[in-house]
Structure formats: structure tokens, C-alpha cells
Amino acid sequence: MSGVAGGIVQFDNVGLRYGTDREVLSDITFTLYPGSFYFLTGASGAGKTSLLKLLYLAQRPSRGMITLFDHDVITLPRARLPEFRRRIGTVFQDFRLVPHLSAFDNVALPLRISGLVGEDEIRTHVHDMLEWVGLDQRAEARPETLSGGEQQRVAIARAVIARPEVLVADEPTGNVDPDMALRLLRLFESLNRLGTTVVVATHDVHLLRKVPDSLIMRLDKGRLSDPTGALRYPPRRPLAPVEADR
Amino acid sequence: MTPLARARRHSRRFASNTLGAAASRLLPQTRLSGPMPWVIAIMSALTVIAMGAGLALANLAANARAEIAGGVTVQVVEADPATRDRQAERALALLGSRDDVAEVRRVSEAELAALLEPWLGAAAQAQDAIPTPALIDLRLRGAVTQSRLDELSAALAVVAPAARVDAQAGWLAPVFAAIASLRWLALALVVLLAGTSAAAVWLAARSALGNNRDTIEVIHHLGGTDGQIATIFQRAMALDALSGGVAGLLAGLAAIMLLGRQFAALGSGLVAGGGLGVLDWIAIALVPLAGVVLAMVTARLTVMAALRRML
16 A cells, blocks of 8 residues: 655554553654654653654554555554564664674674575674674673663664664664764764665754754654654655665 | 665565574573473483383284284093093194195193193193193184184094184283283373473473563564574474483483393293384384474474464
8 A cells, every 4th residue: 555655654643552541642644755864852751662663563553554665564464564674774772682692693683684695794794884883892792791882882783784774763872972972873874875764763952953954753742743844744855866776 | 985885785575584503592592401301301211111112012912923823722622541642633634634724733741741830830740640631733824713713623523522622812812902902002102292292392482482572572673584583493492302302212222221121031932022123223213303393393383373472
């Protein structure tokens, strides 16, 4: 089923409740365009993580319609979810690193899951990526021996290693110093310039100013507001060129 | 050029349903520290013993049947020794002339006395101390049926009115029935042990699923399929089952050897027929392999069923 023309993600009147509690998200409607950079802001408990869970297909909504890559994911058979998840990179708020795997193996996981890359190529990519996030020397370290900031960088490297079409990051700079936060943001921008749609949930207002072309979505008590017009209008900057292999 | 620019986009297609060599690292290495290998070892040892006993009983029954196949005993029950001897000789002559009789021989007085000695002691050796029937041991060609026995009895009645005819298999029928029951019992034990092993694997797989739920969720979120996740568990269970199965096989073989030696020491002709052949040993050696297959199938079905309840 097709969504809005040109949109990579579309939410239409989406609501989410856990069990019989009140809705944590209500009447959420927006479209994300390919190659755009979005910040999702809002106070703690506003529903940012719940919205991201819907985006990275960890949760089905209670009502409404979600279109992802031109497919209605509400009625999508469960067996087809993995192929959509492989197109989305996720940085979890709690990192979710596999505790008994090294930093190297954690970052390599998406490539190994895809099964398309040989071990030699994986080794090169992963070491490049770990070097990029400043952790090449800690490649063999287990998550428990890494600091919070290091774990976050491993989580980010894992999310971007397979060049996802959409990157969803939940408070990705929450545990790192300002310098590393800026460096990670530049990493997201690099990915964005290559055509990836980036959605970063944060409550850090200073971060928003660091990416001038970004669009802002604000959540307030489970409802979405639109301070930059991102939800009503297409992005204000030209979309990144569509790659041949997409 | 950044690592991102160098990286190819890998996420769209599916090339493999496994995670390759890395899969073994996705679950914590708890081998031999958990109960699974030990449970499988005990189950395998019991299966090997039950299977060994069942096969030995089958061989024993088959050998005994082959040995007494066509076997018939003619008793001339006559108190007067002269009449008994005369009738026995006539019966022997008649049986020797028949085409359907493959072998015939009269059991000597000495053999009879030796057979009776355990019960009668030295008295059995005394000439005519106790009147004993004359025995003729014969082997018929083809299957021994009741109609053939009746026909033989009728023919003998003409020359030896005191002759009684019995099929040897008839005497051992209760023994064969008991052996058949024991074989079924051994088979039932093997099936029960397989079921118990499957249940143990089911419990272990569910426990492992619970303990590794976070890892499973991460693999799901990264685009891992149920098949890939099930393969990880399947492989771990197979390794546990293999190590337990081999240990169980060795323990079971030791028990079979010990029991075999003790039975052999009985010196009984019937028991001597219960040895194990090459094919039997091969079948027993395949027990760990069967355990591995059972564990893999059970683990896969259990994990796939549990994963279907997750998003």
C-alpha cells in the first residue's frame, strides 16, 4: 500500500496504548521524507521512545496506519518484518549491546545477520567503523568493561554499519561528553548526506542548533506538535540524491 | 572517505538463514555447567542399556527358534522295558523311512540319566530304578503344524501305541512369550526415554530462551529472522546433546559389557544365544546421533513456537 508521494515513513492518525492504560500516543500524523534529518523532542514521558518503537517496528500501534517504504506495516505478515528492520538502523536508549559479545562482534552483528558480507569484508568495515567512533583499541572489549559513553558509541556504530535507509536514535548523545556528542552528530550528518533519513530523539535543546537544516517534531503528552512545519510541508532543503542501489 | 561511504548497503536482501560461525558466540557458553548434557548423558546411558537388552533378547529368541525349528520329541511311555524298547525301535524305523523327517535319533539311556540326575541324584543311574520313557529326537522338514503332528501321531500309533508326540517349540512357548514381553518392554523404555529426552530439551530450550530474551530481541531488531535465532539455539542444544550422548554411550556400553560377562558366566545354552551382532553394535553406537537429531528438532520447534509469540 502506498503512502504519501515521496514519503519514506508515514504515520496516519496513530494511537498507542499499553494494555488497558490510557493512550501514550494519540492522533500522531506525519510524513518523513528520504534524506531528511529530524529531531524528535519532548519532555521525559512525552512518548518519544514509544514513537520510536513504532518506527523501528518493535511495537504495533493500537490504532491508525503506518506506512514504511511504501508498505502498510500494520497488516504486514510477521515473517516479512525482518526485511524491513534491516533497512532501519536503531540506537537504543539503553544501548542493548549483547553482553557476551565483544565490541567488534556487536558492531558486526547487522552484517552477519544480513549474510551478504564475507568475514574479511566484515573485519575491514567493523574496524573502520570502530576507528571512526574512537574505539578501535577496544574492539575486543566486552560491553561490561566499557564506559557508558563507549557503549553508546558501539551501539551507534552497530546501527550505522549496514548503511540503513532510516536511522532511529533514542537519546544517542545522552552519555557522552560534548565533544563526542558533536562527533557523533557529525557521523549522523554524514550518513544523512549519503541519503539516510535520520530521526534523533533528544531532550537536549543545544543539540538541535548543531544541525541547522534539521526539522523538529515535538511531542507533548503523547501528541505531536510541529514547530518547524516539518509535518505539514516537505523538507525545506533539497532531498539527498537517490542512490542507484536504493 | 568515511567508513559510511565505503560501506555497501547490505540490509535489503537475505542471503543466508544462519549467522555462520559467529552464531556459536551469540549464546553464553554454559556447556557442561548446565544440566542439559548430564540429563542427556543419563538418558542416553539408559537408552543404550535398554536397547542392548532388547536386541540381546531378540537375538536370543531368534537363535532359540532357529535351533528348535522343526524339532519334535516322541516319548514312548511304557512301564515294561522290553515293550518300550520294541516300540521305540519300531517308531525309530518308521520315522527314519519318512521323507518329511530330516533327522531322527534315539536319546540314549546315558543321556536320559544325565538329564534326570539333577533331580534324582545317583538313583537316575540305576538301571530301571525308575521307569523313564524312551525318547526319540527328530527334526521335521518345514514348519511344524498341529495337523502334521496329528498325522505323525496317527502313523506312530500303528507301530508304537505308547508313543506321544510333542513339538519342542510348544514347551518353550511360555519362554518365548516372556521374551517377547521383555522385548516390548525394552522398546517401550527406549520410546519413553526418547520422550523424556525431548521434554528435557524442551525445558532447556525454554529456559535458554528466557535467559537470552534480550539478545533475541536485539537480533530481531537488527533484522534477524526466527530461523536464524532458532538455528543458534538448535546448534547449542545439538552440542550439549552430542557431549551428553557420547558420555551416555560410553557408560551404557560399560554396563552392557559387565552384564554380558555375568550372563556368559551362567553357561546356559539359551543365554549364550543372546549375544549382540555387528549391526546391533552399530545401532547402539547411533544412539548419540539419534539424540542429537532429537535435540535439534525439539529445540527448533520449541524456539520457533516461542518466537511466533514475539513481534
